[in-house]
Amino acid sequence: MKRGGRFQPLHMAGWLFADMLLVLALVAMGDQGDPQAAEKRPASSAPAAGKKARHTGPRAVVRTPVEVAVDAAAGDDDGIVRALRTATARYGGRQAAFVLTFGRHTDPGAGGEYAHEVNSLLEKARPDMFRAATTRDFWKGGASTGHADIEIYFYTY
Numbered sequence: 001m002k003r004g005g006r007f008q009p010l011h012m013a014g015w016l017f018a019d020m021l022l023v024l025a026l027v028a029m030g031d032q033g034d035p036q037a038a039e040k041r042p043a044s045s046a047p048a049a050g051k052k053a054r055h056t057g058p059r060a061v062v063r064t065p066v067e068v069a070v071d072a073a074a075g076d077d078d079g080i081v082r083a084l085r086t087a088t089a090r091y092g093g094r095q096a097a098f099v100l101t102f103g104r105h106t107d108p109g110a111g112g113e114y115a116h117e118v119n120s121l122l123e124k125a126r127p128d129m130f131r132a133a134t135t136r137d138f139w140k141g142g143a144s145t146g147h148a149d150i151e152i153y154f155y156t157y
Contacts, residue, residue: 055157061097065151073146074114077121084118084125091154092126096133100151102140111139118148 068087072079099122103115115137122130140149 059155059157062154062156065100065153066091068150068152070118070148070150071146074110074117077117077124080118080121081125084121087150088126088129088152091129091152094129094154096122096130097153097155098134098136099130099153100136100138102138102149102151104140104142104147104149105145106141106143108139108141110145111141112137114146115139115148118150 070080070083070087072083099119101115101119103111103113103118105111105114119135119137122133122135
């Protein structure tokens with residue numbers, strides 16, 4: 001009996017393993033610091049009084065997110081902007097690398113739409129903080145609507 005025309009899932013296992021290995025390698029490379037920048041830094045990392053710290057090398061992203069919540073009705077852009085400003089006030093002067101927003105709703109579509117609405121107003125609320133930040137919209141199940149949980153991953157400097 002000939003088996004040539006049938007799909008064999010076992011054949012895909014090697015490709016799946018290779019793809020996962022590639023992802024792990026990229027994550028590991030992205031997690032490494034810049035050794036050349038570390039060599040150029042002075043022994044004391046604290047800036048002198050009255051002087052700004054001068055950073056060399058590429059920026060990194062802080063691994064632990066800052067978690068904030070926003071409560072404002074869907075469609076109320078001004079209310080969402082006010083809530084975003086209030087929630088992020090203590091993080092002024094920092095710049096976001098990427099933002100994950102989870103819109104809470106019983107319906108996945110409506111929750112994702114609310115998350116998208118919140119993300120579209122980030123730069124309006126805090127232009128310096130969210131300029132060029134990568135955003136992703138997600139749904140989070142829940143009975144309350146008009147609520148978003150936001151995870152902000154800031155640059156290290």
